[in-house]
Amino acid sequence: MASSSESAYFTQHEINELQTTYEQGELSKFTTQMEKKLNDIKNAELNIAVTGNSGAGKSTFINAMRGLRGCDEGAAKIGNIETTMEQTPYKHSTFPNVCFWDLPGVGTTKFPMKVYVSRMGFTTYDFFIIISQNRFTENDAKVIEEIKNLGKKFYFLRSQIDNDLNTLEQQGIDFDRMTELAEMKQDISRRLMAAGISDPIIFLISNFSLNEFDFPQLKETLLNNLDGIKKDILLMSLPSTTVKIVEMK
Template sequence: MENIDEVSAVPRELEEALKNNSLTTAAGKIQDYLKEINNVELNIAVTGETGSGKSTFVNAFRGMKNNEEGAALTGVVETTMEAKAYPHPKYPNLKVWDLPGIGTSNFKPEEYLQKVEFDRFDFFIIVSSERFRANDITLAKEIQKMKKKFYFVRSKIDNDMKAEGRKEMFDQDKTLETIRQYCIKGLEDQGLGSPKVFLISSFDLGYYDFHDFEETIEKELPDHKRSVFAFFLEYCLQTRKC
């Protein structure tokens, strides 16, 4: 499987062909380039402690319900015993991996990274249903050492809103911001810079930060197809040959 860096050299060749007004050459390179793009694979790992809602989040991210065929297994006890890949329906080459919960007797922090083969993943999503704990911080710092991207997801926000909604003078926006800043400060205090924390309910995807999260992830996907056609369109406009 080719990685993004290997494919990224192709647009430069295409741009050169366009500058030289070679439509035939450019068209050929577009075809070659698209074939290479189809071989690019992204692997996103969803991790965190057991009970944080990882598997439910994996299903939600893929647009599936927990009881659908092909959905990640969920439950009130530890259900994810090994890393398993689930394809994203919109991006076939994007695989969402449901990782075992860290910190249990089966997956101790000092053994976790090696057992789940962290090197194979491109992105990491660290999920917590409350505050981010020591195990989450450990994972984040190890991912930083690997120089890879990661995001924090504060899950089960719908439960918090229901509980806080019983109080007088409830303000949802202020409550959400309080939760967000609480999470961010806790992470900053542990030396993690200025992390972005997404507040998500896997059962109410139309609310909170889920769409913002999806858009953020989508921006991280290879945009080589858009680049190819942007170069091609520029050639068409300049030469009037399309």
């Protein structure tokens, strides 16, 4: 839980006001105040940081979400070399309130994690997408630790699933696709829980097969539930005592 001073959506005055209303047990007044605030943020921008190791598929993912291919104008540059050491914003064309930030791969920068976190402006994002190409790495764990400390939320994406399945096929290994995918997800889930994440949200995707695996579900979660996501973020930025009353409602 973010401390009140870190809240992106509430001023200290507003938090004090909500706290007082809560303490006085004025449920309906409290709800009205919250609803007003929720309306205010409906039009607010949603800044999503996309992070993970170099080559994981961050830039390709952002392009896919924006309906672009690497060769298209305005697309994020893809490839095997890290092209920039700065975070680069990419607005969604049909959802201009949504901005994806393409972050350089954690492992490619020379600076330690704490410096990466402050240079990339971790506190300014509403939530995070961590993309991993294969195994759960030490860098993934470090990033998760930082996100957790900020009291922010993340989705964990395992990309290039097409490659994984192709490799099994090429090796002549007999496997059941659904079982294989379920096991992969369970494995990631176990690792995330071991890293202290109680309810990890995981998607297995291929950036080249947008109608397969978990890509459709991910897109729906992100873009069709924008208001829900904003509501979650709003709640997460509140002190825990005031959240209790919202949950009660």
